[in-house]
Amino acid sequence: MIEWQLPRYGRGPYDEVPPVLERVLRSPSSDEEAWRELWHLLATEGLTVCAASFAALPYLRDIVRAGESAAVDRALELAGAIVAGVHQDHGADELVREVAPVIAELRRMVALRIDGGGLSPASAMALFRADLAFAGASGWSLAEYDFEDGxxxxxxxxxxxxxxxxxxxxxxxxxxxxxxxxxxxxxxxxxxxxxxxxxxxxxxxxxxxxxxxxxxxxxxxxxxxxxxxxxxxxxxxxxxxxxxxxxxxxxxxxxxxxxx
Ligand SMILES: [Zn+2]
Known part of the structure; x- marks a missing residue:
């Protein structure tokens, strides 16, 4: 069982997160349902983040470190969506400062993944946004990029x-x-x-x-x-x-x- 070694603060889900995160960690390449639930808890509607979102970043980083290709992109995409929400009123500013080294590592990892190639257009776009989020450009991470009819x-x-x-x-x-x-x-x-x-x-x-x-x-x-x-x-x-x-x-x- 994952131990959340953090005081409870901020809004949002807390106790619901570890069991879902454990399911993801057990089979990060195949448990689609667990990933969906984790997205829902940590980046609701792909946008709203909470203290638990930032507490989960080291675990997502570990999934990327483990390097299972089907899992790496998912972990980077979710981590990117979480970090893009850094300016929200999540009540976890101190925690955000604590995980700064994790975010820096994610930033290096997403750069390597982008160089690796072979991404679907949807994943490419998600990693484009993640890269901006990890680099501290959350506004640009969330911006509209519709160059067809936007x-x-x-x-x-x-x-x-x-x-x-x-x-x-x-x-x-x-x-x-x-x-x-x-x-x-x-x-x-x-x-x-x-x-x-x-x-x-x-x-x-x-x-x-x-x-x-x-x-x-x-x-x-x-x-x-x-x-x-x-x-x-x-x-x-x-x-x-x-x-x-x-x-x-x-x-x-x-x-x-x-x-x-
Ligand atoms: Zn004018």
Whole structure:
């Protein structure tokens, strides 16, 4: 039986977790039902985390260490979803600090796994998000990356106008709906890959390594320049998206060691 050597704090499931985690640890490659239950307990709806989520990270790390291929991706994906929730009001800030070395190890492990290749598109996307979460970029880990028919709405940093950005099959442009003139559109200017910001470059390189070509191209627009259709000032789309979607810090915000 797993011993939770932690004081009870925070909201969320606690006693229910060890038996489910034990089932996962017994057959991490085959017990789909146990994995589903563990997801439900530790990253409810793929999003909501609790103190037990962070307490489980060392066990998920151990599954990755053991290296059974069918289990490695699952463990990294769940660990990524947990760490992406670091800014939630989970009441486990101290625990998050304690598991920082585990998160750092997971970060190295996901990089190795990404280099290993052979991932399904769904797993590739999940590991793309996990990599960002472990690197301390939880906002980007949870961001939308729909470069087929997705739209982003950001506010112009100069005039505050809501600007809609299309990056995908509909084209690449910034737009503002003007009731008199209809859609006023301006083309987006993608960043050349070698001129991307360090974060953009990291995401671009990771997407390429994962075989996500469409994603990599979309990122050159996301980290490229847009023009406000109204006031004509230009801005980096990603900067405005980050400013508009900054994660709310639960307290003094224990962010896992990041930086690149
Ligand atoms: Zn403007």
């Amino acid at each position: 739209f982003y709405t950001v506010s112009c940093p100069h005039c505050d106008l809501p600007v809609t950005l299309a990056i995908g099959d509909y084209g690449q442009y910034s737009a503002h709906r003007d009731w008199g003139e209809g859609d006023v559109r301006r083309p987006l200017h993608p960043s050349p890959a070698d001129e991307l910001s360090s974060l953009g470059k990291r995401m671009y390189d990771t997407a390429r390594a994962l075989g996500l070509a469409e994603m990599a191209e979309g990122l050159t627009y996301l980290f490229g320049r847009a023009e406000c259709p109204d006031c004509a000032s230009t801005f980096i789309v990603a900067d405005q998206y980050a400013a508009d979607n900054e994660p709310h810090h639960s307290s003094d915000g224990p962010v896992p060691a990041g930086g690149w």
